[in-house]
Amino acid sequence: MVNTIKIGMATCGLAAGAQKTYDKLVQLITNKNLDYEVKKVGCIGMCYNEPLIEFIIDNKSYTYKNITQDKVELLINNILNKKYKNNMLEYTENVKISGVPEKSNHAFFRDQVKIITDNCGIIEPLSLEEYKQRNGFSGLKKAFNLKPEEIISIIEKSKLRGRGGAGFPTAMKWKFIASKQGEKFLVCNFDEGDPGAFMNRSLVEGDPYKLIEGMVIAAYTIKASKGFIYVRAEYPLALKTLRKALDICRENNYLGSNILGTGFNFNIEIKLGAGAYVCGEETALIESIQGNRGNPRAKPPFPSDKGLWNKPTNINNVGTFAHVTKILQDGVDEYIKYGTEKSKGTKVISLTGKVKRTGMIEVPLGIKLRKIVFDIGGGTTKKFKAVQIGGPSGGCLPESELDLGLDYDTIIEKGAIMGSGGIVVMDTDTDMVSVAKFFVNFSTEESCGKCTPCREGTKVMLYYLTKILNKDATLAEYKELKKLCPVIKDTALCGLGQASPNPVLSTIKYFEKEYLTKLKDVKRLTQYTINDKCIRCGICKIDCPVNAITGKKGEKHFIDQHKCTHCGLCYSKCKFKAIDKKKLL
Amino acid sequence: MNQNNAAKGVQEVSAIITNYINTLAENAGYEQRKSILIPILEDIQEQYGYISKDSAVLICEELKLPLSHIYGVITFYNSLKLEQSSDYQICVCRGTACHVNGSDNLLDILKNAVQSCENPDLFTIETVNCVGACSLAPVFVVNGEIYGNMTKKKVQDLIKELLKNHNKNG
Numbered sequence: 001m002v003n004t005i006k007i008g009m010a011t012c013g014l015a016a017g018a019q020k021t022y023d024k025l026v027q028l029i030t031n032k033n034l035d036y037e038v039k040k041v042g043c044i045g046m047c048y049n050e051p052l053i054e055f056i057i058d059n060k061s062y063t064y065k066n067i068t069q070d071k072v073e074l075l076i077n078n079i080l081n082k083k084y085k086n087n088m089l090e091y092t093e094n095v096k097i098s099g100v101p102e103k104s105n106h107a108f109f110r111d112q113v114k115i116i117t118d119n120c121g122i123i124e125p126l127s128l129e130e131y132k133q134r135n136g137f138s139g140l141k142k143a144f145n146l147k148p149e150e151i152i153s154i155i156e157k158s159k160l161r162g163r164g165g166a167g168f169p170t171a172m173k174w175k176f177i178a179s180k181q182g183e184k185f186l187v188c189n190f191d192e193g194d195p196g197a198f199m200n201r202s203l204v205e206g207d208p209y210k211l212i213e214g215m216v217i218a219a220y221t222i223k224a225s226k227g228f229i230y231v232r233a234e235y236p237l238a239l240k241t242l243r244k245a246l247d248i249c250r251e252n253n254y255l256g257s258n259i260l261g262t263g264f265n266f267n268i269e270i271k272l273g274a275g276a277y278v279c280g281e282e283t284a285l286i287e288s289i290q291g292n293r294g295n296p297r298a299k300p301p302f303p304s305d306k307g308l309w310n311k312p313t314n315i316n317n318v319g320t321f322a323h324v325t326k327i328l329q330d331g332v333d334e335y336i337k338y339g340t341e342k343s344k345g346t347k348v349i350s351l352t353g354k355v356k357r358t359g360m361i362e363v364p365l366g367i368k369l370r371k372i373v374f375d376i377g378g379g380t381t382k383k384f385k386a387v388q389i390g391g392p393s394g395g396c397l398p399e400s401e402l403d404l405g406l407d408y409d410t411i412i413e414k415g416a417i418m419g420s421g422g423i424v425v426m427d428t429d430t431d432m433v434s435v436a437k438f439f440v441n442f443s444t445e446e447s448c449g450k451c452t453p454c455r456e457g458t459k460v461m462l463y464y465l466t467k468i469l470n471k472d473a474t475l476a477e478y479k480e481l482k483k484l485c486p487v488i489k490d491t492a493l494c495g496l497g498q499a500s501p502n503p504v505l506s507t508i509k510y511f512e513k514e515y516l517t518k519l520k521d522v523k524r525l526t527q528y529t530i531n532d533k534c535i536r537c538g539i540c541k542i543d544c545p546v547n548a549i550t551g552k553k554g555e556k557h558f559i560d561q562h563k564c565t566h567c568g569l570c571y572s573k574c575k576f577k578a579i580d581k582k583k584l585l
Numbered sequence: 586m587n588q589n590n591a592a593k594g595v596q597e598v599s600a601i602i603t604n605y606i607n608t609l610a611e612n613a614g615y616e617q618r619k620s621i622l623i624p625i626l627e628d629i630q631e632q633y634g635y636i637s638k639d640s641a642v643l644i645c646e647e648l649k650l651p652l653s654h655i656y657g658v659i660t661f662y663n664s665l666k667l668e669q670s671s672d673y674q675i676c677v678c679r680g681t682a683c684h685v686n687g688s689d690n691l692l693d694i695l696k697n698a699v700q701s702c703e704n705p706d707l708f709t710i711e712t713v714n715c716v717g718a719c720s721l722a723p724v725f726v727v728n729g730e731i732y733g734n735m736t737k738k739k740v741q742d743l744i745k746e747l748l749k750n751h752n753k754n755g
Binding site: 011012014015016047048050192193194195196197198201233234235236271272273274275276277288289290291292293294309350352353354358359360388391422424425426430435438439442446448 | 619620621657662663665679681682684716718719721731732
């Protein structure tokens with residue numbers, strides 16, 4: 001029996017130095033003539049432990065974390081001396097090598113349900129053999145034995161909702177387009193532009209065939225003849241993996257003409273994005289594939305009526321296709337065991353920011369945010385403050401909302417969106433106004449410029465936010481900002497523009513104090529009023545520098561709130577505690 | 586660039602264009618010709634690091650597309666550039682996770698380190714929205730290679746190392 005060494009070589013692993021570790025490992029194994037098979041695998045999700053090495057010896061798995069180049073030799077020596085028994089810690093004087101507890105024992109994995117990421121980090125991404133051994137392409141074979149309507153009713157029963165962010169029911173989308181006649185296109189949206197979201201990249205780098213299988217099933221269902229995958233330009237490794245995977249599928253007749261002898265023809269072409277966030281919006285994506293500037297257009301007509309080259313086009317996210325594959329492979333009854341009534345199944349989430357354990361996780365929908373942050377993520381080092389969900393279109397939620405179940409509808413109610421599924425955790429070091437400014441700045445730069453509310457509106461929001469951060473804004477300007485947000489929301493052309501004020505609105509909703517304390521005339525937020533203890537002495541009236549206090553002798557005095565500059569002089573001069581100081585914060 | 590090189594450049598660009606035109610049917614319509622524009626521009630960008638005026642004109646003639654459309658596309662997309670960049674492109678990721686982990690500070694530190702080094706012209710500093718390695722934030726990308734968990738010291742060491750390598754390789 002050949003022992004295996006698996007090393008995580010997805011983008012996150014490479015960023016941590018996995019290539020150097022791999023080179024060293026191969027060199028050692030060759031030099032020492034060891035009987036190990038070294039496999040490059042994708043991301044298992046524990047990005048905070050990269051580079052990760054897993055040894056499979058006599059069918060038992062031992063995983064070691066943070067194995068940089070310098071630790072490789074020591075690790076191998078330990079393994080050769082069979083010092084791997086308890087899978088935990090190995091020490092020498094200078095270098096410390098730590099193991100990872102078994103998956104079932106690890107808090108990071110305990111609450112996860114791996115459905116679409118079940119192969120990531122386990123199989124060699126491009127090995128068709130290993131994919132097939134783990135049920136690969138069995139979903140497609142099942143699909144070919146069903147009628148398209150039957151597949152749609154399976155998807156309908158699974159209640160699958162688009163994993164791209166909006167959560168539109170996939171079955172409904174497919175029904176629209178299946179009823180159309182003539183040439184149709186299928187597009188996979190892999191323009192994962194949200195900063196802080198990388199689950200689609202991990203999935204494609206670790207298990208590309210799952211996406212392809214899902215796309216072929218979808219194409220067969222809606223009778224599309226040609227497919228496109230729109231890949232984000234910033235993902236070179238995913239692009240390379242996907243290109244090779246497509247070639248292998250063509251060679252093995254999973255793509256091309258007469259697929260698996262069924263007479264069904266379908267091919268997939270890769271379209272590379274060129275670094276424009278707005279191209280994640282479906283109509284902009286269509287423009288980009290057609291060779292235009294990626295400007296969105298008004299809907300309707302929806303792409304299912306008039307999409308690519310005015311032909312009916314179905315656009316789904318990478319995650320959606322992967323879920324389709326799994327629903328067909330494992331059966332719909334297995335799938336709907338997880339999730340809530342309206343949102344079934346799981347969602348892959350990239351958990352980042354100030355949590356101890358960052359990485360890619362897959363959780364059943366409806367899981368409590370608190371569980372994600374504190375159990376899976378291990379909590380924060382400093383005091384927890386907020387989670388940001390949904391990228392530039394999403395919002396921030398405070399600790400009080402952590403007991404929320406994570407599903408599409410609840411999150412929208414609270415002012416964020418599920419979005420692509422990036423969760424960024426923030427602690428007390430993070431200033432919420434600066435976070436809002438960060439996202440608005442992003443939207444300003446990425447606004448395509450077609451519609452005025454977004455092009456100009458984001459600029460004005462940015463102007464006010466910068467002023468507030470510089471402690472140079474007045475209360476009136478803050479109110480102006482608050483007034484502007486809903487206007488942009490109601491009038492912008494596309495989803496991205498409409499959602500651009502969300503980060504501001506949600507931080508105002510939950511963290512308004514942070515805005516108010518930064519205002520130049522923050523004093524205005526202290527209100528002085530005269531109560532019944534007033535003995536009509538008139539001291540305050542004489543001292544008030546702006547003559548805001550009126551009142552005849554023998555009458556209770558009164559402060560004109562419009563004239564008052566909130567200097568507090570009257571409050572300090574009054575000997576009878578007749579002036580109330582009230583903070584509006 | 587001397588004349589020889591320029592001629593060679595034109596030949597290479599025209600080879601890229603021809604490659605893509607060959608994938609089209611004969612008498613391909615306007616929409617079909619347009620659909621290969623962005624892949625061509627990306628190939629030229631990857632090979633030369635920018636898209637020169639000559640290349641744009643060549644594409645315009647070969648694909649029979651308006652030059653204004655070609656420039657419209659180049660200026661719309663972030664990864665297509667009209668100017669040549671330096672030897673070392675350092676991209677600072679400005680994604681959310683990187684922001685929360687202090688990438689704005691590191692950007693200032695990087696700018697200072699480059700300004701104060703002996704040969705600032707060697708470096709181009711850019712920002713990128715997100716490279717998707719958020720778990721290792723803050724992240725830098727140097728000529729396509731990803732550097733994770735950056736710190737102030739790592740930034741300064743990076744510049745020193747790049748300079749050292751550059752001097753060694755002449």
